[in-house]
Amino acid sequence: MQFHRTLLYTLVAAPLALVSCNNDKADDALASSTLEVRLTDAPGDFRAVVLDVQKIEIHLKEEGNPDGWRLLPFKAQPINVLEYVNGRSALLVSSDFDPGTLKEIRLVLGPDSYVTGRDGQRYDLKTPSGQSSGIKLKLDKKNLYQQRDNYQLLLDFDVAKSIVERGNWKPGNDKKERYLLKPVIRVVAQDIRGGLRGTVTPAAALPQVLAIRSSITPADTFSTTADVAGAFQLGALPSGTYRVEFFPTATALAGQTGYKQVIRTGITVTNDQLTDIGSTPLQ
Known part of the structure; x- marks a missing residue:
């Protein structure tokens, strides 16, 4: 077929x-x-x-x-x-x-x-x-x-x-x-050249990462997943203010503190710039 x-x-x-x-x-x-x-x-x-x-x-x-x-x-x-x-x-x-x-x-x-x-x-x-x-x-x-x-x-x-x-x-x-x-x-x-990047700890949480442009209605949502080193990057984002949400897809090992969902607000993305939001702990 x-x-x-x-x-x-x-x-x-x-x-x-x-x-x-x-x-x-x-x-x-x-x-x-x-x-x-x-x-x-x-x-x-x-x-x-x-x-x-x-x-x-x-x-x-x-x-x-x-x-x-x-x-x-x-x-x-x-x-x-x-x-x-x-x-x-x-x-x-x-x-x-x-x-x-x-x-x-x-x-x-x-x-x-x-x-x-x-x-x-x-x-x-x-x-x-x-x-x-x-x-x-x-x-x-x-x-x-x-x-x-x-x-x-x-x-x-x-x-x-x-x-x-x-x-x-x-x-x-x-x-x-x-x-x-x-x-x-x-x-x-590609004239839309804003973006954001960062890392998560621990990398083993392997979270899905959502960037939600909250400065418009209805909001735009863009997604990616952190890699095995805990790094993530989203490109081609329109300028605006974003809420970034992290959803772990893995479970912590027995005896370790569990992974948690995290929301970060007030992230500004500007055209022609890559915004680095640094490290986000998920424990």
């Missing part, structure tokens, strides 16, 4: 299959921008999440116009999105791009996407019917009019929200039927 779906901070970019497209005319080269598409991840409770990325397309005309799609230069390949967390991103595309209005992006997956669970088992990722054409992500009509500019889009893939376990699945059932892929993806233009 073949199924397609769609799925982008600019630190430690691991170049996957980088392909450039050059214009033939000098005048066109002078007028064009460079478009980069990057992928980052808010992790989930898996050892690996591998997406079988087949192609990436952008839409340049009015919504619903089937002639508006343009295929970007990208070599089909599997990508383990859990390798791109805490400020790291994968560079998927770097291509000349004529100035204009970019309205949608679509990333199409092939049939070989899968997750590796904490149990070490491989589980195929299924997708609900009706998505054979891929998932289209709105870009709020981002304009690319500046000449000789490097324009970046970040696809922020939320693993924890995107992979759903079937309610009726039980151990012993077909492993191919356990998980559905229902992508939750935030599309961010």
Whole structure:
């Protein structure tokens, strides 16, 4: 069964299959921008999440116009999105791009996407019917009019929200039927360059970290998970005041003080700056 779906901070970019497209005319080269598409991840409770990325397309005309799609230069390949967390991103595309209005992006997956669970088992990722054409992500009509500019889009893939376990699945059932892929993806233009980072102690608490922009209504929520060293980082955050919440996902060893949920308020994020909130104790 073949199924397609769609799925982008600019630190430690691991170049996957980088392909450039050059214009033939000098005048066109002078007028064009460079478009980069990057992928980052808010992790989930898996050892690996591998997406079988087949192609990436952008839409340049009015919504619903089937002639508006343009295929970007990208070599089909599997990508383990859990390798791109805490400020790291994968560079998927770097291509000349004529100035204009970019309205949608679509990333199409092939049939070989899968997750590796904490149990070490491989589980195929299924997708609900009706998505054979891929998932289209709105870009709020981002304009690319500046000449000789490097324009970046970040696809922020939320693993924890995107992979759903079937309610009726039980151990012993077909492993191919356990998980559905229902992508939750935030599309961010890279002119949004605020961020925050920090550490937690003890690192063994492995908390989920939520940054909630409380200065707007309704509030925006961004999430990640601290790594095995206790470090975390969230990028591409809009400026504002945030509440940061920590939810341990592990249990303290017998005889140790238990881990606790912690909330920190009044965290200010400013564009072009990475706010370091230091260490947060969870015991």
